[in-house]
Amino acid sequence: MQKICIVFDRLRAEEKLLQAKASEMGYETSMIDAKTTRFDTDSKRSENDFGDVVLERCISYYRGLNFTACLEFLDIPVINSFDVANTCGNKMITSMLLKKHNIPTPKTYFSFSAESAMEHFEKIGYPLVIKPIIGSWGRSVMPIKDKDTADAIIENRQVTDGPQDRIYYLQEMIDRPPRDIRVITVGDQTIAAMYRKSSGGFKTNIALGAEPEICEITNEIEDLCVKASKAVGGGILGIDLMEDKSRGLVVHEVNNTVEFKGLVKVAEKDIAKEMIDFAVNYTRK
Amino acid sequence: MNCPECDANLNIPDDAAVGEIISCADCGADYEIAKKEGSDIELKQAETVGEDWGE
Secondary structure: OOEEEEEEOOOOHHHHHHHHHHHHOOOEEEEEEHHHOOOOOOOOHHHOOOOOEEEEOOOEHHHHHHHHHHHHHOOOOEEOOHHHHHHHHOHHHHHHHHHHOOOOOOOEEEEOOHHHHHHHHHHHOOOEEEEOOOOOOOOOOEEEOOHHHHHHHHHHHHHHOOHHHHOEEEEEOOOOOOEEEEEEEEOOEEEEEEEEEOOOOOOOOHHHOOEEEEOOOOHHHHHHHHHHHHHHOOOEEEEEEEEEOOOEEEEEEEEOOOOOOOHHHOOOOOHHHHHHHHHHHHOOO | OEOOOOOOEOOOOOOOOOOOEEEOOOOOOEEEEEEEEOOEEEEEEOOOOOOOEOO
């Protein structure tokens, strides 16, 4: 019987659900806080007890990404892999891969200075949505509806001047109902989907109070999500879609460490069980 | 166990595990359970929300 390790840096409902389900299914399970671990360039897999496969569930993107690199250095199978985490953690790379794989995605513009970002605004016009290339829960995602707002946001970025502030990711504003769709994929299967309804504002993140509602997985949703999952390298993912009134469904984000405590209450499939099954089969490949 | 910040009584559920966050109902301070062996519980200041936190 295989041993499953769940790595976390803040124990949330999702990690406890996965642990309980793995134990219920008869698998030995260990929970490891990434913050308590140490590695070095001479570390060996046998020196640590990460079991046969690790589910990397850190809430901190950079901690999880670099922890994954350490595990892969030790030849320990990790879900998701470093390459997948690196791709999904970066909205720019994700947008490029979606486009390259002919998956409908919002038109997105990239620039690397305040001046070139302003040129984009002047050339394309308004509205546009600005997003940090790395970030979650809708943080710093803003609709920009006029030049005054663009000037203010760019000026603010020049003041804060963090590494991310110099990279401008501007996306067309999709004409859509006030909701988006979150789909959980496990391998090449779509497991569950929900509508995330805006609680009055522009954003639809559950973390910001959006109301979840179960969404039927149509053939179109399934087809798009399976393609999107393959495009970023596969694994356990949260795929976000919008319903463009003229073009239909577009995929705008793929999330690496998917949260599912809300969806688990209404989903028909047992999300945690699907994830554990996937992890167990992952080591058999 | 009392809150290290305001000394109010902290309500720590019996099934709380290492790594979980406990909030003080009085002052709102967040603590992470660093160690739990029976009734022997150690808390540490919880990390604040990072720019890279999320999915």
